[in-house]
Amino acid sequence: MNTVIEIKNLKKVYDNGFAALNGVNLEIERGEILALLGPNGAGKTSLISAITGIISPTSGSIRVDGFDNVLEYRQARQLIGLVPQELTIGAFDTVWNTVRFSRGLFNRKDDDAYLEQLLKDLSLWDKKDNQLRMLSGGMKRRVLIAKALSHGPQILFLDEPTAGVDVELRKDMWKMIARLRESGVTIILTTHYIEEAEDIADRIGVINDGKILLIEDKDTLMQKLGKKQLVVDLKQAVEQLPTSLSEFDLLVSESGNSLTYTFDASAESTGITKLLSAISQSELQIKDLNTSQSSLEDIFVDLVKKPSTEAN
Amino acid sequence: MNFSAIKVIYRAEMMRAINTLFQTLASPVISTSLYFIVFGSAIGSRIETIDGVSYGLFIVPGLTMLTILTQSISNASFGIYFPKFSGTIYEILSAPLSFFEALIGYVGAAATKSFIIGVIILLTANFFVDLEIKHPIWMVTFLFLTCISFSLFGFIIGLWADSFEKLQIVPILVITPLVFLGGSFYSISMLPPFWQNVSLFNPVVYLVSGFRWSFFEVSDVNVWTSLSMILIFLAICLGIVSWMFKTGYKLKN
16 A cells, blocks of 8 residues: 555644644555544544645645645646535536536546446436436535546545435445445545444544544554453342452442453453453352443544543 | 636636526616616707717717626626635635636636627617717727726625625725716716816726727727726736735635
8 A cells, every 4th residue: 555645744724813733644545445533623624625725734745646735736636536514516507517517627528428427326317407406415415426526536535425414325425435445546534423434444533623633544443442341240249349359440330240340452461361260269150241342432532532632 | 727627617607697698688788778768868868969979879888888897897706706605616726727727717707798798788779879989999909808807806806705795895885986987977078177187096987988989089088098097907906816816815714
């Protein structure tokens, strides 16, 4: 894998003084699906806007496939397609005309066969002569995707693509993303739906206060940060823990029927063996054992709750 | 150069006029006809000739200027303000085209529309008066330069405005008085000397005067002065636009 987007120390302070990006460093690999997670106002959209040329960065650099996105903006932008967060779309244009317009903006020759296939893939073909204002929200979202793909980009940005989208369209969208990825397109998406990032992404970045707090391979991330819990169900309730178990950080349930042991799954020694042998030596009898891993959502909430200085 | 982008922007802007064709064409024709009925026939019949030109004829150039100034500004300012307002501007900003290419598309379309409207007004006027153009090349030059300059000016207003109110302020509070006081319906020489001098600070005086000269060889100021003034105005607009381009004015910050 090689890097397709390289961002160095990117900062953006808006005219009103708001610092949206506070030194972002990020490398996006060719062909990957990167999910950017972050609360509202974290800087997700500002980051995407800076890469796509919608806002001028205050300082720092962005290279897209080796092209500087300011000095060589034509080559850089040619590679990128953007689906914005809001349903920003004309009113009186027809679907067909607006998609052709987008393709023209990117200096691509008319290719009606390509656009026809694109609209068919997005279930828009039978709506091609409809005026945009007559379309439902979901259909408008599809049109925005068609516009972003009209020039055959190598890199696709989806800014909260599933906000306000029904289940059917969401499924269609993930299918489409999978298809694009197979054809080698790099996909960067921001989302609030953490389980979706978990399902679809190769890597996950967490952004807050205009900084990337973390960027990690999804599975590594889940393993690395994921605390595991071992729940020991007991045959008989205990009122007080035997002293032999006091060295373990155990949580006794209210009923006294179960003990919860939290451990770091990636640590060299989890302490499970020791705990289990200590239990068997005590008079406690085990009824059942359960382990559970914290979800990405827990990880995410954990990360953004910390002050950013601590996270760094 | 991304000619393809210029073409699609130009075409989309022209389509907007074609979709509202009736409004685009009918309103200048109707308002011109009304001016002719009121000023040309009703009032004009009681006004003596000005510099040997009948009043009905005399107002044709001023009337044309009045409409194309307003049309250029409103077309061009709306053309860029609306995408900004609705958010669809993101597409222009993230596409591989320069500010100037976008400018050519938007301003070119607005100027084309104004030019066509100018021609329609002159054709309409021809129904009411016997129009004779002594210097057609000058006439077309003035019409063309005015359409371009004021469409450019409209584009600047559209970028500057951040509300529909601001979008209307300049045309209503600045342009309309300047046009009415710019000798559209009278000769500057009809004013008292003090107001004649004040009028010379009004750029529209030079436009109307030069344009009128191309019809009747009658003018308030020398035709070359008129030409210089409009070129200066064009240069100032281009200067402002270049500055906006360099700073990403209100678009990228």
